[in-house]
Amino acid sequence: MARGRGRLKILGRGWSLSELSAETGADAARSDPPRHRAHLLGVGVGCVFLTGFCELPTPSGAKTMASPQGSLEFGGPLGAAALMLVLPATMFHLLLVARSGPARLLGPPPYLPGPEALWSPRALQLVLAWLGLQAALYLLPARKVAEGQELKNKSRLRYPINGFQALVVTTLLVGLGVSAGLPLDALPEMLLPLAFAATLTAFVFSLLLYLKALVAPASALAPGGNSGNPIYDFFLGRELNPRISSFDFKYFCELRPGLMAWVLINLALLLKEAELRGSPSLAMWLVNGFQLLYVADALWHEEAVLTTMDITHDGFGFMLAFGDLAWVPFTYSLQAQFLLYHPQPLGLPMASVICLINAIGYYVFRGANSQKNTFRKNPSDPRVADLETIPTATGRQLLVSGWWGMVRHPNYLGDLIMALAWSLPCGVSHLLPYFYLLYFTALLVHREARDEQQCLQKYGLAWREYCKRVPYRILPYVY
Numbered sequence: 001m002a003r004g005r006g007r008l009k010i011l012g013r014g015w016s017l018s019e020l021s022a023e024t025g026a027d028a029a030r031s032d033p034p035r036h037r038a039h040l041l042g043v044g045v046g047c048v049f050l051t052g053f054c055e056l057p058t059p060s061g062a063k064t065m066a067s068p069q070g071s072l073e074f075g076g077p078l079g080a081a082a083l084m085l086v087l088p089a090t091m092f093h094l095l096l097v098a099r100s101g102p103a104r105l106l107g108p109p110p111y112l113p114g115p116e117a118l119w120s121p122r123a124l125q126l127v128l129a130w131l132g133l134q135a136a137l138y139l140l141p142a143r144k145v146a147e148g149q150e151l152k153n154k155s156r157l158r159y160p161i162n163g164f165q166a167l168v169v170t171t172l173l174v175g176l177g178v179s180a181g182l183p184l185d186a187l188p189e190m191l192l193p194l195a196f197a198a199t200l201t202a203f204v205f206s207l208l209l210y211l212k213a214l215v216a217p218a219s220a221l222a223p224g225g226n227s228g229n230p231i232y233d234f235f236l237g238r239e240l241n242p243r244i245s246s247f248d249f250k251y252f253c254e255l256r257p258g259l260m261a262w263v264l265i266n267l268a269l270l271l272k273e274a275e276l277r278g279s280p281s282l283a284m285w286l287v288n289g290f291q292l293l294y295v296a297d298a299l300w301h302e303e304a305v306l307t308t309m310d311i312t313h314d315g316f317g318f319m320l321a322f323g324d325l326a327w328v329p330f331t332y333s334l335q336a337q338f339l340l341y342h343p344q345p346l347g348l349p350m351a352s353v354i355c356l357i358n359a360i361g362y363y364v365f366r367g368a369n370s371q372k373n374t375f376r377k378n379p380s381d382p383r384v385a386d387l388e389t390i391p392t393a394t395g396r397q398l399l400v401s402g403w404w405g406m407v408r409h410p411n412y413l414g415d416l417i418m419a420l421a422w423s424l425p426c427g428v429s430h431l432l433p434y435f436y437l438l439y440f441t442a443l444l445v446h447r448e449a450r451d452e453q454q455c456l457q458k459y460g461l462a463w464r465e466y467c468k469r470v471p472y473r474i475l476p477y478v479y
């Protein structure tokens with residue numbers, strides 16, 4: 001099947017973008033009996049079980065803390081172990097299925113990749129070089145240094161606000177690289193080994209973070225993630241704000257390498273489509289444009305991330321390290337991956353409707369997030385001073401009018417509307433491009449429940465009053 005200058009080659013069990021017809025080592029590996037891989041999986045599972053479920057004593061010198069909820073989140077050690085297997089498996093499943101002919105979200109993967117298809121020293125070098133570049137940009141002088149929320153010991157950490165600057169410099173470097181012959185269009189063929197290298201990096205990194213937390217003072221530990229069970233604590237993360245000098249690992253990972261890699265992968269998929277079909281499709285332009293807007297917006301409003309529960313409440317462990325470094329770039333680019341292998345016709349009228357949906361979602365998302373951030377920074381700011389509030393025993397107030405009087409999480413609603421707009425360009429013939437919407441709904445419903453729990457603890461009766469005044473959580477009159 002040949003279109004444009006490039007060629008889409010069917011590999012029987014999947015699609016491969018390749019100019020070469022010779023079978024590569026990776027291709028050959030696909031015909032290996034799955035026995036060895038099942039054995040490897042068994043060894044991996046065995047290790048996790050051996051180290052985590054025997055209720056090992058708390059590592060010597062470690063300080064343990066009960067979760068403020070008194071119970072463990074994410075289904076405890078068993079849930080955490082399951083998630084550590086299921087999340088990477090899901091990511092690889094999506095990567096394989098997106099390039100397969102049928103592209104069935106719920107079917108089996110087209111083939112089981114062997115070690116040759118997953119492991120590539122070059123992919124690991126690329127991942128490490130990318131992290132190195134982003135770390136260097138993080139260390140550049142910042143236009144502003146912001147203070148985080150007050151910590152248990154009453155101090156506040158300082159954070160450089162130069163994420164948008166890092167995005168601009170990265171864009172310039174990538175532009176220069178591409179014009180000097182950097183083969184960005186080779187990236188789509190490398191997604192599998194890159195995702196594997198990113199997962200490996202996240203795993204090793206989480207292990208180092210876990211060890212670092214063993215020598216951290218008690219005041220540096222997160223409210224969750226210090227149960228004494230190594231599996232659970234490794235997953236959730238023990239230390240709240242792990243740092244070396246002023247380099248904050250969690251803050252760095254949350255916004256930069258993963259989000260920027262996501263839009264870079266999208267761009268590589270767009271370039272590959274242009275090479276194959278003569279020009280990128282309208283659907284590919286929309287997906288790239290919407291997601292670039294989302295990432296650029298996050299980096300422009302970088303300071304706002306300092307009030308999210310990931311920074312203020314959650315430790316930095318495998319969940320966030322894997323989420324930031326592997327899950328975000330390789331699964332959030334799923335729609336663009338799907339479009340490369342399954343081009344979808346999209347007319348201008350439908351494209352305009354989709355743009356309108358994205359604009360509405362962005363308006364709600366940005367309006368709600370900015371209103372809360374402005375209010376939290378300065379309640380007497382003229383933009384929020386007229387809003388109705390409920391006082392709380394902590395001295396802080398809760399908004400009960402404006403966006404936050406409509407539902408208790410208007411920002412989630414806006415985010416979900418955008419998620420819908422990112423899937424619609426992929427048509428309705430497949431469920432696969434809607435994975436993000438489904439996963440994100442589950443993530444936000446769970447996150448909302450965690451946040452409610454934390455707010456109830458923080459604000460007590462005032463929170464109950466807020467829930468009475470604003471009865472719906474995310475979707476007015478429905479949920």
Ligand SMILES: NC(=O)C1=CN([C@@H]2O[C@H](COP(=O)(O)OP(=O)(O)OC[C@H]3O[C@@H](n4cnc5c(N)ncnc54)[C@H](OP(=O)(O)O)[C@@H]3O)[C@@H](O)[C@H]2O)C=CC1
Pocket residue numbers: 307308309310365369372376396397398399400404408409411412415447451454455
């Ligand atoms: N794309 C993705 O994968 C993800 C995106 N997101 C997005 O990140 C953004 C941030 O989400 P998240 O960190 O979960 O939570 P929020 O930004 O919704 O923050 C919740 C906090 O806001 C404060 N708050 C709640 N209600 C009120 C009120 N009525 N008035 C004033 N303050 C209030 C409380 O903290 P306090 O009172 O202490 O200030 C509460 O803990 C969202 O837009 C979300 O959609 C989140 C997760 C994943």
Ligand SMILES: CC(C)CCC[C@@H](C)[C@H]1CC=C2C3=C(CC[C@@]21C)[C@@]1(C)CC[C@H](O)C(C)(C)[C@@H]1CC3
Pocket residue numbers: 087254255294297298305308310319320322323324327328
């Ligand atoms: C791997 C698991 C499924 C869980 C991992 C969850 C993480 C992928 C997300 C947790 C909170 C996130 C946020 C963003 C990206 C996804 C993760 C890391 C965010 C940076 C996206 C851009 C937004 O504008 C934001 C508000 C800055 C987001 C903050 C939370």
